[in-house]
């Protein structure tokens with residue numbers, strides 16, 4: 001399975017993206033989307049540049065760190081001697097919690113918020129918003145994940161599954177789709193749905209400071225950052241950075257400096 005890592009990750013990414021683009025046409029969220037696909041070039045451009053940066057600086061990637069930890073017997077799970085069938089799900093759940101905490105930090109630490117603000121400044125939402133992260137933020141997330149994987153001694157299979165889940169979750173929760181209400185409410189008990197994540201993209205500060213989850217919705221429920229519904233009509237984006245001219249790739253790359 002690990003030998004096919006790039007193919008598995010790319011295959012999952014393209015399949016999920018294709019399905020969501022189709023779902024956005026078949027069951028669209030009725031929120032106005034004046035720019036629509038015109039945001040795709042900058043949004044996809046950011047993730048492409050970020051991927052090149054990560055690839056050049058960490059050519060072997062996060063899964064390779066797990067393979068190294070396994071070989072060296074390094075990390076909490078190896079020291080404790082956890083069996084694989086416990087380590088696999090536990091690693092996925094703990095990595096999701098770490099990404100949740102990282103997300104909170106990107107909102108609370110001013111210099112990190114400048115990077116993460118590029119993601120929030122999207123004045124509209126669709127699956128491409130799930131890829132719109134400043135290359136430096138993507139690089140820092142990769143560094144954090146590598147450290148977490150090493151310290152946990154997470155099994156390589158768990159890391160590969162988590163990377164695929166995290167990527168698919170990010171595309172899914174930003175997608176401009178409207179799920180049937182009962183399905184949405186059932187899913188929201190376990191995972192973050194687009195309805196929940198849109199609350200996080202509201203410009204109202206108390207709503208931006210809620211729903212930090214990426215994959216499992218449980219962290220917001222138990223850690224006190226759950227709201228469940230917006231206070232009124234959703235206004236997406238960040239004040240001062242919503243203009244069409246601000247959505248160009250170069251403006252997004254330099255936005256943290258302004």
Ligand SMILES: [Zn+2]
Pocket residue numbers: 103107116120200
């Ligand atoms: Zn955020």
